[in-house]
Amino acid sequence: MNNTSSFYHAIYIDKDSCIGCTRCLKNCPTKSIRIVQGVADIDESSCIDCGECMRVCLANAVKIEQGCLESIFKYKYRVALIPTVLSGQFNLDVTTDQIYKALHLLGFTHVYEEEESAEFQIEAIRKFQKETYNAPVISTFCPAIVRLVQVRFPTLTGNLVLIKSLIDITAMAILEDFKEKGISPDEIGIFYITPCPAKIVAIKSPVGDKKTLITDTISLEVIYDLIRKKLQVINETDISYESRIHLTKAEVKWSLTGGEAKHAFGRSLSIDGLANVTEFLDKVDDEAIDDIDFLELRACDQSCPGGVLCPGNRFLTVExxxxxxxxFNAVDNECFEAPTIDFPYEDVCVPPVLPRQQAGLDSNISVALKKMEKVHNYTCYLPGFDCGGCGAPDCYSFAKDVVNDKASLSNCVFLQFSNNILDHEHGKKFIENVWGKNRLQKDCTKKGARE
Amino acid sequence: MKFEYKVQGGNFSKAGYASSDLKKILKQLNVNPAIIKRVVVALYEAEVNIVAHAYNGTITIDIDDKQVRIVLEDQGPGIPSIEQAMQKGFSTASPHVREMGFGAGMGLPNIKKNADVMNITSKVNVGTTVEIINYI
Incomplete structure (x- = not known):
């Protein structure tokens, strides 16, 4: 089982940029954010790297850890492994060929697409579906969903597909290709162009698999800007490269909502958006759903086109x-050499995914019961309108924090007022502990309170 | 710790509220998932019984560190023969209820299967009381 204190995360708060508001606090699907000393603080054990905080941040204070383009030049063979949503950012007058060319101009020697292994992978998934007893089977395409299940639906970890990701299978195929040419793996760097922080974490800290074949990740946002620049000069530059566009029509649409589900075995559903997914998984957890075979669940609205690192509008990207x-379909498929992705089933299986050891109120039932009584007692006194003024997302979470000694009841300004125990100065100290010093002073330059 | 829920007869869209809430509570208490499953299924069936047959009812849940004790008390038509009602497949549900996918005659047998202790008392034209106990 994972060690609770050492979860790798791609997301971090830039404390200098954070203005200490409640937007990320309120929108975190796992309630992992608190405001401490005027800035957001992420709880490592429950963050699933979905990127919702990044999406809603006004101050651009939520950053991701990622590699830079310069680092690719350490390798003789530099592979860009791209998701199809990258092409989806560009208007149709930009051909896939031009995008590949631009990537070569940026320094990559080879370009492969993540979804190249999709049709192979779905066969393995169908085989997995036939062998497993747990229904519905939950797709692991979206790493944020895998982590959501680990954190919020621990009893459903047994329903997750135990087959390697598209990124990993395609990477295996890439290395195989190079091996045939007699190239040593040390000379190859595979860089995944990522549409979201969740995929970075899936690569750096995979849950089922032990290791990854990917060298590093580079943000799709960064690469998009660089490609745009190269596109302006591309027609004057004549470069030769190995053209390899192998995707089928289905594979191009794999990362869109419904792209995967329709190829799974039996009755399947596709659901996107974390709130929608959570609502449905609650039902599955209630045993209320027993006649669905496959669930394609994606954290972002419109799936990967809605990834927080995709600059384009998600609806236009889908279109x-x-x-x-x-x-692609219009082109004669025989023009393209089919990729040789064919691995034995055992080679693409991964070990079971375990729940994150995030207990309820306490691992001991008696202690947990006492804590729950306290939580309920506190909620009787708290105002119940979930303002976030205490630095927790809602009154219930705040009560839990107090019971777990992570917060003081006096952080609630309404309790301060109704109890009348604290003098004005003392009360102010509690507010400053949450929102930072001088937060209550007149300030016409602050970033909040603006339209 | 005590929890109380009101159940209204005929309100199928809200059936399952108490069992879903209880599930969340037991998860917070770190109760073994296999036990949670049994308790929740038993309560769900009993909850649906009130919705399908009675006029209204009250669910009282009492949790301590040894057991979950659930009492469902309803005002309704009552059960003339509990022995008959306990048989798999026996049902007095109306066609309307069956149309919604309920009333297959598996309710009480299912509760018995998932409860560690189940007691049922009923008075015709007054109501039914079901007690479900699961050890945790």
Missing amino acids: KLGMRASQ
Whole structure:
């Protein structure tokens, strides 16, 4: 089982930029954020790297850890492993060929697409579906969903697909390709162009698999800007490279909502958006759903086109990828050499995914009961309108924090007022502990309180 | 710790509220998932019974560190023969209730299967009381 104190995360708060508001606090699906000393603080054991905090942050204070383009030049063979949503950022007058060319101009020697292994992978998933007893089977395409299940639905970890990700299978195929050419793995760097922080974490700290074949990740946002620049000069530059566009129509649309589900075995559903997914998993957890075979769940609205590192509008990306897919179909498929992705089933299986050891109120039932009584007692006194003024997302979470000695009841300004125990100065100290010094002074330059 | 829920007869869209809430509570208390499953299924069936047959009812849940004790008390038609009602497949549910996918005659047998202790008392034209105990 994972060690609770050492979870790798791609997301971190830039404390200098954070203005201490309640936007991320309120939007975190696992309630992992608290405000401490005027800035957001993420609880490592329950953060799932979904990127919702990044999406809602006004101050651009939520950052991700990622590699930079310069680092690729340490390798003789530099592979860009791209998701199809990258092409989906561009208008159709930019051809896939041009995007590949631009990537070569940026320094990559080879370009492969993540979804190249999709049709192979789904066969393995169908085999897995036939062998497992747990229904519905939950797709592991979206790493944020895997972590959501580990943190919030521990009893459903047994329903997760235990097959390697597309990124990993494609990477295996890439290394195989190079091996055939007699190239040593030490000379190859595979860089994944990521549409979201969750995929960075999936690569750096995989849950089921032990290791990854990916060298590093680079943000799709960064690469998009660089490609845009290269596109301006691309027509004057004549470069030769190995053109390899192998995707089928289905694979182009794999990362869109419904792209995977329709190829799974039996009755399947596709659900996107964390709130929708959580609502449905609650039902599955209640045993209220027993006749669905496959669940394609994606954390972002519109799936990967809604990834927090995708600069384009998600609805337009969906439309553009649909158009690209139909173009692909129009082309004679025989022009393209089919990739040789064919591994034995055992080679793409991964060990079971375990729940994160995030207990309820306490591991001992008697202690947990006492704590629960206290929590309920506190909630009787708290105002119950979940303002976030205490630095916790809602009154219930605050009561839990107090019971777990992570917060003081006096952080609630309304309790301060109704109890009238604290003098004004003392009360102010509690507020400053949460919101930082001088927060209550007149300040016409602050970033909050603006339209 | 005590919890109380009101159940209204005929309100199928809200059936399952108490069992879903109890599940969240037991998860917080770190009760073994296999036991949670049994308790929740038993309560859900009993909850649906009130919705499908009675006019209204009250669910009282009492949790301590040894057991979960659930008492469901309803005002309703009562059960003329509990022995008959306990048989798998026996049902007095109306066609309307069956149309919604309920009333297969598995309710009480299912509760018995998932409860460690189950007691049921009923008075025709007054109501039914079901007691479910699961050890944790």
